Amino acid sequence: MQVREAGLYCAPADAYIDPITDAVPRAIITHGHADHARAGHGHVWATPETIAIMKTRYYLTEETGETELTYGQRHDLGNGVTLWFASAGHILGSAQAVLEYQGKRVVAAGDFKRHPDPTCAPFEVVPCDVFITEATFALPVFQHPPLEVEVDKLMRSMAALPDRTHIVGVYALGKCQRVMKTLRLAGYEHPFYIHGALKRLTELYESYGQDFGDWELVSEIPRKDKHVFQGKIVLCPPAQINDRWSRRFEGPLPTVASGWMQIRARARQKRAEMALVVSDHADWGDLIRTCKETGAQDVWITHGRVEALEYALKKEGINAKGLNLIGMDEEVGE
Amino acid sequence: MKAFSQLLDDLYFTNSTLAKETILANYLRATADPDRGWALAAIAGTLSFDLFKRNLIKTLMMERMDPFLFDLSRHYVGEMSETVALAWPQSPDPVRLNRLPDLHEVIAEFQSRSKPEIRDYLITLLDNMAPAQRWALLKLGTRGLRIGMSARTVKKTLANMAGVEVGVIEELWHGLEPPYETLFAWIDGEAEMPDISKVLTYSPVMLAHPIDEEKDLDRLSPKTHQAEWKWDGIRVQLAAMNGEVKVFSRTGDDVSHSFPDLAAAVNFEAVLDGELLVKPEGEIGSFNELQQRLGKKKPSKKLMTDFPAHLMAYDILSLNNQSLRGETLTARREILAKFIQTQNSPRFSISKTLDWTSVEDLRALREEAAESGGLIEGLMIKDTSSTYVSGRPKHMWYKWKRDPFLLDAVLMYAQRGTGKRSSYYSDYTFGLWGPDGTLLPIGKAYFGFTDEELKLLDKWIRNHKLKRFGPVQEVEKELVFEIAFDSAQTSSRHKSGYALRFPRIHRIRWDKPAGEADRIEAVAALVGK
Numbered sequence: 001m002q003v004r005e006a007g008l009y010c011a012p013a014d015a016y017i018d019p020i021t022d023a024v025p026r027a028i029i030t031h032g033h034a035d036h037a038r039a040g041h042g043h044v045w046a047t048p049e050t051i052a053i054m055k056t057r058y059y060l061t062e063e064t065g066e067t068e069l070t071y072g073q074r075h076d077l078g079n080g081v082t083l084w085f086a087s088a089g090h091i092l093g094s095a096q097a098v099l100e101y102q103g104k105r106v107v108a109a110g111d112f113k114r115h116p117d118p119t120c121a122p123f124e125v126v127p128c129d130v131f132i133t134e135a136t137f138a139l140p141v142f143q144h145p146p147l148e149v150e151v152d153k154l155m156r157s158m159a160a161l162p163d164r165t166h167i168v169g170v171y172a173l174g175k176c177q178r179v180m181k182t183l184r185l186a187g188y189e190h191p192f193y194i195h196g197a198l199k200r201l202t203e204l205y206e207s208y209g210q211d212f213g214d215w216e217l218v219s220e221i222p223r224k225d226k227h228v229f230q231g232k233i234v235l236c237p238p239a240q241i242n243d244r245w246s247r248r249f250e251g252p253l254p255t256v257a258s259g260w261m262q263i264r265a266r267a268r269q270k271r272a273e274m275a276l277v278v279s280d281h282a283d284w285g286d287l288i289r290t291c292k293e294t295g296a297q298d299v300w301i302t303h304g305r306v307e308a309l310e311y312a313l314k315k316e317g318i319n320a321k322g323l324n325l326i327g328m329d330e331e332v333g334e
Numbered sequence: 335m336k337a338f339s340q341l342l343d344d345l346y347f348t349n350s351t352l353a354k355e356t357i358l359a360n361y362l363r364a365t366a367d368p369d370r371g372w373a374l375a376a377i378a379g380t381l382s383f384d385l386f387k388r389n390l391i392k393t394l395m396m397e398r399m400d401p402f403l404f405d406l407s408r409h410y411v412g413e414m415s416e417t418v419a420l421a422w423p424q425s426p427d428p429v430r431l432n433r434l435p436d437l438h439e440v441i442a443e444f445q446s447r448s449k450p451e452i453r454d455y456l457i458t459l460l461d462n463m464a465p466a467q468r469w470a471l472l473k474l475g476t477r478g479l480r481i482g483m484s485a486r487t488v489k490k491t492l493a494n495m496a497g498v499e500v501g502v503i504e505e506l507w508h509g510l511e512p513p514y515e516t517l518f519a520w521i522d523g524e525a526e527m528p529d530i531s532k533v534l535t536y537s538p539v540m541l542a543h544p545i546d547e548e549k550d551l552d553r554l555s556p557k558t559h560q561a562e563w564k565w566d567g568i569r570v571q572l573a574a575m576n577g578e579v580k581v582f583s584r585t586g587d588d589v590s591h592s593f594p595d596l597a598a599a600v601n602f603e604a605v606l607d608g609e610l611l612v613k614p615e616g617e618i619g620s621f622n623e624l625q626q627r628l629g630k631k632k633p634s635k636k637l638m639t640d641f642p643a644h645l646m647a648y649d650i651l652s653l654n655n656q657s658l659r660g661e662t663l664t665a666r667r668e669i670l671a672k673f674i675q676t677q678n679s680p681r682f683s684i685s686k687t688l689d690w691t692s693v694e695d696l697r698a699l700r701e702e703a704a705e706s707g708g709l710i711e712g713l714m715i716k717d718t719s720s721t722y723v724s725g726r727p728k729h730m731w732y733k734w735k736r737d738p739f740l741l742d743a744v745l746m747y748a749q750r751g752t753g754k755r756s757s758y759y760s761d762y763t764f765g766l767w768g769p770d771g772t773l774l775p776i777g778k779a780y781f782g783f784t785d786e787e788l789k790l791l792d793k794w795i796r797n798h799k800l801k802r803f804g805p806v807q808e809v810e811k812e813l814v815f816e817i818a819f820d821s822a823q824t825s826s827r828h829k830s831g832y833a834l835r836f837p838r839i840h841r842i843r844w845d846k847p848a849g850e851a852d853r854i855e856a857v858a859a860l861v862g863k
Contacts, residue, residue, distance in 0.1 A: 140399065141407045141420035262420060263411055264346060264469075265756035273347050308406045315400070 001099075001106055001130070001300075003323050008108060008132065008302070010099055013081035015045070017097055017108045017132075028083065030110025031094035032057065032173060045069060045077075047085050049093025049208060053173065056200050071095065071121065088112040089123035090280050091174030092205055098126055107294065108132040113279065114286040115144060118181045119174070119210055123290075131296035132323075135304030136281040137259055138312075144259060144283040147178075150276040151186045154255065157274060158231060165229040165249035166274070169238035169256045172198045174280050176235055177205045179257055180212045183233065193218045193229055195236035195245070218248075226250045242271045259283075288312060291320075335434045335463075337365060338373050339470035345377075346481045354483055355491045362495065362518070369437040371513025376474050377481065378488045380512055385444035385475035386452050391418055394457065398423045409805045412756025415478060418460075419468035428461035435459075437474075438513070444475070496521045504724055508535040508586050534575045536582040537651065538724035539607055542714060542731035550732060551693050560663070560718050561688040561696060563703065564711045564733055565646060566621050566821070567611040568628070572645055574600045575655070581610070592630050596643040599681040604673065607649040607722075609685070612641040616680075618709060621835065622823040647674060648685050648714075651722055659722040666722065688713075696734070704736040708821030708835070712736045738818035739860045740840060741766065742851040744773055745813040747806050748795045751780065759795040759807065760788055762839070764815055766830065767853045773811055774830035774854055782818070782838035791842070814843040814851050822857050832857050 002009045007019040015026040023040030030036055030046075032053030037046075039058065043065035046054070051068050054060045069075050074084045080102065085095035090111045097108040107128040114123050137144070158166055170176040176198050183192075191214035194202065199217060206212065218236075221228050230250045240246060241254040256272040259279025267275035282290060291299050291313055298319045301309050306322035313320035341361045348354050358377070362370050375381045395404055395418055408417045435443070443455055456475075460468055473479040486500075489507060493500040509530025510517055519525035545551070569584045579597040581590045590597055593610070612619040612627060623641055627633060650670040652658055658666050667687075674684045690696055696713060703710040712735035720730040743764035751760030761780045765773035783791065800808040818840035825833035831854070 139407045139410055139421075140403055141411055141417055143420065263756065264416060265412060265752075265754055267347065268754050269756075271349060273349060275347065305406070305410070308403055311402060311406075312400075 001132075003325065007325060008323070010077075010081065010101075010106075012079045012101055013077040013083070013099070014079075015077060018110065028097045028108075029054070030088065030097055030108065031090055032059075033091070033111065036110060043067070045075070045083060047071065047093045047095050050095065052204060052207075053093060053201070056204050071124075086124040086126045087121035089114065089117060089120060092120045092177070092208060092210075094120060096124075096126060098128070104129045106130040106132065107296075109134065109290075111136070111281055112290070113282050114290065115147065115279075115283075117147075117178055117280075118185065119177045119205065125290070125293045127295045129296060130298045130300065131291055131294045132300045132302060133287065133291060133309070134281065135287065135301050135306050135309040137279060137283050138287050138301075138305040138309035140284050140308075142259070142262060142279075142283045143285060144262070144279045145277055147182050147278060148186065150257070150278055151179075151182050154183075154233075154274070154276060155186060155188065157253070158233070161251075161253065162231045164251040164253040165232065165234055166253050166255055167234045167236060167241050167246050167249060168276070169241040169254070169258075169270075169272070170198075170235055170278075171258075172237060173201050175257060175278065177202060177210060177212065178280070179276075179278060180215070180235070181210065184211075184213055188233065189213075190232050191216050193221065193232060193234045195234075195240060197237050198235055223248060238270065288316070291318060292316065335437055335440055335459075335467060335471070337361070338369070338376075338437045338474075339467040341373060342470045342473070342479070342481055343466055345483055351483075351487055355487060355494065358483070358488070358491045359495055362491075367515050367518060368513035370518065371515060372437050372441055374488070374514055375512035376477075376479055377483060378485050379477070379479070381474075381477050382512075383445070384477060385441065386456055388414070388476050390453060390456065391415075391472060391476070394453070394460075395421075405804070409750055410757060412750055412752040415472035415476070416469055418472060419465045422460050422465075422468055425457060425461050429458045431458065431462045434462060434467065440471070440474075492517070492521065501724065504538050506530060508537070509533040534573055534578050534580055536571055536573070536580075536586040536588075537605065538586070539569070539571060539584055540649075540722050540724060540731065541726040542716075542733040543726060543728065545715070545732040545734045550729075553729065554693060554696070554715060554732075556691055558717060558719065559715050560667075561690055561699065562648070562685045562714045562716070563688070564714045564735070565609040565611060565618075565685070566709055566711045567609040567624055567646070570608060570610045570645070571651075572596070572600070572604075572606045572608065574603055574605075576603075592627060592633060593643045594633070595638045596645060596681055599679055602653075602673075602677070603655060604653045605651040606645065606647050606670075606682075607651060608645045608647040611644045611646055613644045613680070614641050618644075620708060620823065621821070622825075622833075643681070645682050646685050647682060649722065662719050662721060663716055664718045667718075700734055700736055708823070710736075711820065738820055738840075739822070741776075741817050741819075741856055741860070742814050742843060742846065743776060743817050744811050744848045744851045745809060745815060746773055746775055746811060747803075747808050748791075749805050749807065755788065758788055758792045760792070762791075762815070763806075764817060766856065767851060768830070769854070775828070776830045776832060776854070776857070777817065777819070777834040777837040779815070779817065779837045779839050782840060783842065787842060812848050814846040814848055815839050816841040816843055822860070830854055830857075 006016055006022040006024055008017040015028050016024045017028045018030055018036040019027050025042035027041040028045045029050055032050050037054050037059055045067045048068040051066055069085050071085050071087050074082055077083050082100040084098050086098055088094040088096050088110055090113055099106045105128040107126050111134050112123050170179050180192055194215055196219055246252045254272050255274040256270050257276040257278040259281055260266045261275035262277045299313055301322045302325045310320045310322050344357045345354050407421055408414055411417045489503040490500050493503045516528040520527050571582045573580050579600045581593050583589050612624045627641055650658055650666055671684055674682055688699055700713055703712050715732045717730050743766055745762055746765045747763040748759040749761040751758050763775050763778050765775040768774040795809055798810040817837050819834040819837040821835045822832050
């Protein structure tokens with residue numbers, strides 16, 4: 001394995017993992033977020049769900065070759081390298097890329113989380129020699145609360161302020177669907193009103209058997225019917241919560257659902273009036289626990305708070321080193 | 335404590351001032367004494383004691399958490415209290431409380447305990463709290479609460495609750511103390527308005543508007559307006575009644591203890607508004623010299639001899655318990671002049687009025703101020719018919735500051751900000767070229783730019799990193815700031831030999847080559863030293 005300009009590179013298989021700065025001939029893609037998947041590669045290996053997401057986002061064209069591998073399905077990459085995917089628990093179809101070569105096993109985990117998520121398969125621990133991890137929330141201040149606690153906060157706020165419209169900023173892929181599903185499980189019965197940017201991926205999730213109950217596009221409700229939204233939940237991309245778009249609602253209450261919301265100043269920077277700590281990444285405790293559970297002697301850290309994780313793992317006697325991959329934007333991937 | 339923490343969160347996350355007022359009013363109505371009074375004090379910043387020291391929090395964390403990881407976390411979060419609130423590691427065998435104590439119980443406990451007991455109590459509370467509650471406790475205990483609610487907004491809330499003008503609350507405010515039970519009894523309609531006439535208090539001062547050169551200059555005439563120097567000292571209110579003397583800062587803080595020499599010279603009953611200055615060897619000293627006297631709990635005899643405190647009086651608010659606030663400025667000034675003359679003391683003088691007949695004269699005087707070596711900040715121009723009104727009434731008093739000095743300096747180091755700017759690089763150290771061709775740091779600035787510019791600067795810094803020294807990030811010496819500042823003092827503490835007063839970023843010179851930034855000699859040339 002090497003670190004090249006375009007990203008993490010497996011030399012014997014001549015393939016990159018999540019190359020992001022450049023299009024490459026052979027790419028293994030762990031999941032569909034924009035800081036891991038992009039357009040223009042020659043051939044792509046990914047899970048069927050990730051392939052579907054990439055198609056929805058126009059990352060795959062006629063010219064792109066594709067190989068779909070379900071979780072656990074072994075595949076010969078040539079030159080003695082075997083690839084298979086294990087679930088990462090991050091979003092629908094998200095996977096850890098497991099590479100086996102000459103009796104050694106390397107696991108590139110991509111982005112992952114350990115907290116339960118009703119919209120994707122749970123994280124699977126794969127014992128390995130080298131574990132390649134992210135470090136998005138790798139500081140002891142990041143201890144993510146259970147999602148139910150945060151959703152309950154939202155439900156209580158809606159009960160206390162029935163005249164307001166709670167506008168929840170969520171990323172279109174993964175976060176949106178996870179929040180909707182959890183709200184349903186918490187007993188929220190009204191239709192969701194969603195921004196157009198969230199539609200296609202929500203439909204894609206539905207095609208994989210997810211049920212979010214009724215939802216409607218905000219754009220299909222006449223402008224004069226402001227009252228329809230009162231006391232209800234509107235979902236939109238984070239940038240829209242304080243944008244002109246949100247002025248069409250009665251008493252908008254800007255809410256952001258993100259792992260960064262744990263830090264209050266971050267919430268204020270986004271002008272959120274309600275901060276829900278909802279993360280699709282492992283928190284500090286889970287990162288360290290996971291690295292230990294894989295039994296890997298070497299841990300490589302791709303992006304995020306690299307310094308802290310490297311330091312803490314070394315203290316545990318693990319050979320940790322930061323790769324400092326560029327292009328993995330800490331805010332986008334979430 | 336639970337309700338208090340909830341209140342702080344609600345206020346913190348609410349954007350509109352009006353909504354904040356409603357939230358606070360609802361809490362004050364729904365909460366019993368004395369909890370509501372303590373909460374009010376915490377928010378208004380009137381608590382007079384710490385429950386525990388910041389250092390104790392730090393010590394506890396250092397015992398429980400890896401110091402390196404704690405530092406990384408603190409720099410990332412941008413603030414200690416929140417870092418501790420989030421990362422607090424539970425004690426291995428924590429004492430479990432059946433319920434969280436009320437706010438007043440927490441305060442009473444801390445106040446009655448000895449040092450080691452304070453430590454144990456703090457640990458127990460932190461072990462039993464959720465992160466938001468820990469944050470509230472740490473902020474309360476160290477009096478560091480900032481939730482975007484000004485003292486003025488708090489008073490407006492109280493005024494609305496009581497159904498009176500905010501001025502009524504302003505005048506009561508400094509005569510009352512936490513937990514404000516008499517105040518709430520009055521607001522609830524269960525008692526008369528608290529009587530503070532026997533208490534020697536600060537009464538809010540009258541403030542000036544910066545002059546708008548386009549609109550306001552035409553309003554001025556020597557028949558209706560007087561001009562004075564705006565001295566660069568500390569604006570104070572000196573109040574004396576029944577043999578008691580107090581010196582208050584502009585914000586109402588009692589700073590008497592720092593100026594016993596001035597207080598000892600008082601043998602009258604009056605309230606004076608003026609500028610606190612020092613007069614080493616009978617001449618008005620620089621702000622630098624005055625600074626030696628600030629914040630000293632017990633100034634030494636030598637310090638008081640070297641830098642004797644002096645009050646340059648601008649105004650008189652009352653004399654022999656007779657309020658003069660309703661008199662015109664002309665009338666007050668006559669009384670003040672006579673009063674200062676009778677005192678005949680080197681400790682007191684009157685701010686002289688300046689001769690002028692046209693706006694051109696005022697402009698010339700303002701230029702003169704720029705050559706005072708920093709002693710004079712500019713001009714005060716006051717409507718002579720104005721009565722003494724607290725706050726900042728429009729078109730009564732104007733201040734016309736001299737232009738700031740400007741220098742082109744090079745960005746050297748950056749540090750992440752706190753609060754709203756946490757995790758952005760928003761504190762900048764910049765320098766000027768020294769004689770040997772290296773940069774000498776001359777100051778630090780953290781404002782003067784827009785939010786948009788902050789994002790651009792943050793990005794620039796991330797892409798131009800050099801070494802790191804703890805929280806301080808060294809950057810490539812390529813970016814030039816035009817720095818504005820009010821004055822410069824020679825300083826032995828700075829490598830460059832100068833300290834700038836009130837430096838801020840005037841412009842970011844994205845295109846200017848660093849080699850063309852100013853040299854250190856430029857400071858001396860600018861400020862005439």
